[in-house]
Amino acid sequence: xxxxxxxxxxxxxxxxxxxxxxxxxERRSTVHIRMGDSVRQTWDKNRRNIxxxxxxxxxxxxxxxxxxxxxxxxxxxxxxxIVNALPKKLANLKKDGEKLExxxxxxxxxxxxxxxxxxxxxxxVKNEVMRYPEAVHVIDLLPNxxxxxxxxxxxxxxxxxxxxxxxxxxxxxxxxxYIDKENLNKQLDQAAHLTNPEGCTAPDGVNDEADSxxxxxxxxxxxxxxxxxxxxxxxxxxxxxxxVSSMSHERIWFKVVRMFASFDLSERQTHNxxxxxxxxxxxxxxxxxxxxxxxxxIVDIVDEPDAxxxxxxxxxxxxxxxxxxxxxxxVVDITGSTVExxxxxxxxxxxxxxxxxxxxxxxxxxxxxxxxxxxxxxKWDETAYTGYKAPNxxxxxxSPEIARKAAEVISTTYCSMDN
Numbered sequence: 001x002x003x004x005x006x007x008x009x010x011x012x013x014x015x016x017x018x019x020x021x022x023x024x025x026e027r028r029s030t031v032h033i034r035m036g037d038s039v040r041q042t043w044d045k046n047r048r049n050i051x052x053x054x055x056x057x058x059x060x061x062x063x064x065x066x067x068x069x070x071x072x073x074x075x076x077x078x079x080x081x082i083v084n085a086l087p088k089k090l091a092n093l094k095k096d097g098e099k100l101e102x103x104x105x106x107x108x109x110x111x112x113x114x115x116x117x118x119x120x121x122x123x124x125v126k127n128e129v130m131r132y133p134e135a136v137h138v139i140d141l142l143p144n145x146x147x148x149x150x151x152x153x154x155x156x157x158x159x160x161x162x163x164x165x166x167x168x169x170x171x172x173x174x175x176x177x178y179i180d181k182e183n184l185n186k187q188l189d190q191a192a193h194l195t196n197p198e199g200c201t202a203p204d205g206v207n208d209e210a211d212s213x214x215x216x217x218x219x220x221x222x223x224x225x226x227x228x229x230x231x232x233x234x235x236x237x238x239x240x241x242x243x244v245s246s247m248s249h250e251r252i253w254f255k256v257v258r259m260f261a262s263f264d265l266s267e268r269q270t271h272n273x274x275x276x277x278x279x280x281x282x283x284x285x286x287x288x289x290x291x292x293x294x295x296x297x298i299v300d301i302v303d304e305p306d307a308x309x310x311x312x313x314x315x316x317x318x319x320x321x322x323x324x325x326x327x328x329x330x331v332v333d334i335t336g337s338t339v340e341x342x343x344x345x346x347x348x349x350x351x352x353x354x355x356x357x358x359x360x361x362x363x364x365x366x367x368x369x370x371x372x373x374x375x376x377x378x379k380w381d382e383t384a385y386t387g388y389k390a391p392n393x394x395x396x397x398x399s400p401e402i403a404r405k406a407a408e409v410i411s412t413t414y415c416s417m418d419n
Contacts, residue, residue, distance in 0.1 A: 033255055036237035039173045043263050048136045051233070054177030054223035056215050058244050063177065063256055072259060073136045074221035079143035081124040082116065086194040090115065104387060118154055122165045129169045139171075141249055142225060144218075174233040175240045176226070177252075254321060261393035275329040276320070276365060277385065278410060279399040280340050288331045288361075293294040296320070296330055298337035305337040310340050313413050328364075329365065334402075342407035356387030356395075364395055390415045 050073075067073050090108055109115060129137055142155075143174040195250030240259070249293075258274070262333075277293075279285055289295045290382040298312060299305040301319050305312070316339075320330060334340045336359050354363075362381045385397040386404070388411040396414060 031245045033259060034239075034241040035238045036173065036234070037261075038237035039240060040263075042238055043213055045170045046132075047170040047415065049169050049171045049176035050136070050138050051141050051229070052138050052172055053142045053174070053226060053229070054089070054176075054244070055179070055226075056218045058177040059252060060140070060177050063253065064140065065259070066253060067138060070257060071136070074132055075138050075140065076125055076128045077140045078121050078125060079140070080129065081145060082121065084118075085124055088122075105167060114151070114153070115152065116151065118158060118161050122161055126169050127164060131313070141229065142222065145220075152224065155225050162229070162232050166169065171238070172235075173238040173240055174229070175242065176241050177244045179243070179245045219313045251321065252337045256392060274393065275395045275397060276414070277329070277361070277399070278398045278402055278407070279331060279333055279335075280401050281335045285331060285333055291380050293329050293331050297333040297335070298339055299333075299335070302337075303304045305339060309338045309342060309345055309409075310413065312337055313410070313417060317414065317417050339410065341406075341415045343403045343407040345409050347405070347409045347412055354389040356389055358384040358386050360384060361397070365398060395417065 035398045052060065052064060054063075064075055068075055089297060101352065103267065114204065125139055125141070129139075163173075240258060246252070277288065279288075285295060296316070296319060298316065300317055302312060316332060360381050364385070364387060385399060386402075386407055388398075388407065390396060390411065394415075396407075396411050398410075400412075
C-alpha cells in the first residue's frame with residue numbers, strides 16, 4: 001500500500017543468529033539519529049523555526065522537498081535570499097556600464113568576501129519568517145556556494161548573532177545531515193571507479209577524479225563554516241544529528257519523517273503514519289491483502305520460524321524498513337512462528353506505548369491510507385483491533401485472537417528495537 005513497488009521483494013533471513021544481529025547493528029549505525037535532550041521541550045507553538053544544514057552529498061535538498069510535501073512546512077533558503085538581494089547590495093560597487101550577472105557578482109565576492117555578513121543574512125531570514133509568523137519554517141542557513149563558504153570569518157560570530165536572531169524568531173532546534181570525511185571519500189572514490197574505471201573524461205570534459213576532488217573541497221569548506229553554528233545549538237542541547245553515510249535515501253527519509261511525525265504537526269501532516277497489524281490464523285488476512293495492504297508472513301521471511309523471539313522480531317523490523325516508507329500499512333501474520341507464543345515470555349522491557357480502545361481498522365487510518373481502500377466493500381473493516389500507540393507516529397494493532405499479554409510483549413519489544 002502506498003510506497004512499495006513491484007521491484008521491492010521480501011528478504012529471506014538465514015537465521016544463524018550472530019550474522020543477522022551483526023547486519024541489524026550495521027543497518028542501524030548507518031542511519032543513526034542523535035537528538036539533544038532539550039529538543040522536545042523547546043518544540044511548541046512559539047518555537048516553530050528549524051535550522052537545517054547538510055553538506056555536499058548529504059541529500060539535504062531532497063529531504064527538505066519531502067518535508068514540504070509531507071508536512072506543509074515553509075522553506076527559507078539563505079542562498080536564494082542572498083542571490084535575490086545581492087544585486088541591490090552590490091549596485092553601488094559595480095563599474096560604469098557593467099551588468100550585474102551571476103559571474104560578475106561571484107567575482108566581486110571572491111575579491112571582497114566581507115560584502116556578505118551573517119548579520120545581513122539573518123536579517124533577510126528574519127524578514128521572511130515574519131511574513132508567515134504562524135508557519136513552521138525550515139531554514140536552510142548555510143549557502144552551498146563555495147564563494148560564500150570560503151569566507152572563513154562569515155560564521156565566526158554565529159553564537160552572538162543567532163542569540164539576537166532568536167529574540168524575534170525563536171528556533172526549536174537545528175538538524176544536521178552529516179557524512180564524515182572517511183565515508184564521503186569512500187563513496188566518491190567508489191562512484192568515480194564505477195563511472196570512470198579507466199580515468200576517461202566525462203562528456204562535458206570534466207574528469208570524475210577532478211569532480212570528486214572539488215566535492216571534497218566543498219565538504220571541507222562546509223564543515224569548517226558549520227562549527228560555530230553547530231556549537232551554538234549543541235551547547236543548548238538543541239541539535240539533531242542524522243548520519244547519512246549510508247547514502248540510502250529511503251532509509252534516511254524513513255528515519256527523518258518518523259521523527260518529524262512525532263512532533264505536533266498534525267494540522268499540517270498529510271499522510272505520515274506507520275501502522276503494523278499483527279494477526280494469527282485470521283481469516284481476515286486475505287481481505288486486508290485484497291485492499292492493497294502489504295502482508296508479511298514470518299514463516300516466509302525466515303528459514304527457522306521457531307527461532308528465538310527477539311531474533312524473529314529483529315528480522316521483522318529489518319524487513320519493514322527495507323520494504324517501504326512510513327506512509328504505509330502492513331499486516332504481519334505470526335502464524336506458525338515463535339512470535340505466536342509471545343504470551344509465554346516474560347515482559348522485562350519498559351512500556352513505551354499508549355493503550356487504545358479496541359476499534360475498527362478504519363478509525364486508525366488517515367485520509368491517505370483510507371484513499372487506498374475500496375470503500376464499496378467494507379468486509380475488511382469488520383474486525384475490532386486492540387491498538388498500541390507508540391512513539392514516532394507508530395501504531396501497532398492486534399487482531400482479537402492474539403492474547404493481551406502477547407500483544408504487550410510484541411509491542412514493547414518492537415518499540416525498544418525501533419528506537
